[in-house]
Amino acid sequence: MSAIFLKRFLQRPFQVASIIPSSRTLIRRVADKMDLTKPRVIVEYGPGEGCHTREIVRRMHPDSQMILFELDPELAEHLGEQFRDDPRVTVLNADCATLATVLAEHGHAHCDYIVSGIPFSILEPAKKRALLRSTFDVLAPHAGAAFIIYQVTNELVAHCRHFSRIESQYCLQNLPPMFVTKFYKTANGSAHGTATSNGKNGQPVNGHSRH
Numbered sequence: 001m002s003a004i005f006l007k008r009f010l011q012r013p014f015q016v017a018s019i020i021p022s023s024r025t026l027i028r029r030v031a032d033k034m035d036l037t038k039p040r041v042i043v044e045y046g047p048g049e050g051c052h053t054r055e056i057v058r059r060m061h062p063d064s065q066m067i068l069f070e071l072d073p074e075l076a077e078h079l080g081e082q083f084r085d086d087p088r089v090t091v092l093n094a095d096c097a098t099l100a101t102v103l104a105e106h107g108h109a110h111c112d113y114i115v116s117g118i119p120f121s122i123l124e125p126a127k128k129r130a131l132l133r134s135t136f137d138v139l140a141p142h143a144g145a146a147f148i149i150y151q152v153t154n155e156l157v158a159h160c161r162h163f164s165r166i167e168s169q170y171c172l173q174n175l176p177p178m179f180v181t182k183f184y185k186t187a188n189g190s191a192h193g194t195a196t197s198n199g200k201n202g203q204p205v206n207g208h209s210r211h
């Protein structure tokens with residue numbers, strides 16, 4: 001799995017921004033930040049070759065939906081093949097900045113969790129601000145809904161003041177070590193909160209589409 005990742009890194013070093021995928025420990029730490037026992041709408045920015053996706057999909061409820069935004073066409077194609085037989089997963093070769101429009105097109109008013117692996121720290125400031133704003137806006141307005149990122153530095157915290165609460169932990173068992181940070185939309189968000197899948201009218205969402 002990591003051969004394709006290295007190949008794409010060599011082609012697009014600033015976009016892919018890492019030579020090897022996340023470690024097993026980091027993957028578990030990120031997945032542990034979500035309550036996946038109930039139906040959820042989950043979005044992932046920059047899944048790469050899919051190491052976090054596989055763990056989330058393995059844990060998630062049968063009525064959950066997961067939408068992947070991967071900018072690199074080869075990685076997106078590779079993801080499409082991996083999840084071809086899982087109707088809960090939608091793979092898009094698209095910029096995650098299009099999230100709000102795409103969610104609406106797929107019939108979702110909000111999502112419960114957004115997991116991000118994209119290199120936020122090298123985004124141009126205006127793009128970073130706009131993406132953080134739309135990330136906040138599309139999260140469901142109830143406890144537990146959260147934006148979860150893993151990054152080498154924790155610089156994003158300074159740009160996320162509009163989130164109500166922030167929890168951070170350092171994961172040494174990754175190359176390089178990473179901060180795993182969870183940004184809660186609402187002040188009463190808890191580790192596993194009470195978020196429910198929230199398609200239109202707050203109902204669980206079962207539909208899916210594939211691109």
Ligand SMILES: C[S@@+](CC[C@H](N)C(=O)[O-])C[C@H]1O[C@@H](n2cnc3c(N)ncnc32)[C@H](O)[C@@H]1O
Nearest residue numbers: 016018021022046047048069071072095096117
């Ligand atoms: C550091 S890699 C993370 C890969 C994987 N999540 C992991 O943990 O190993 C970043 C990924 O984000 C993708 N990416 C970068 N900017 C993006 C954007 N604006 N929208 C969607 N994907 C993006 C890159 O193509 C790359 O696959």
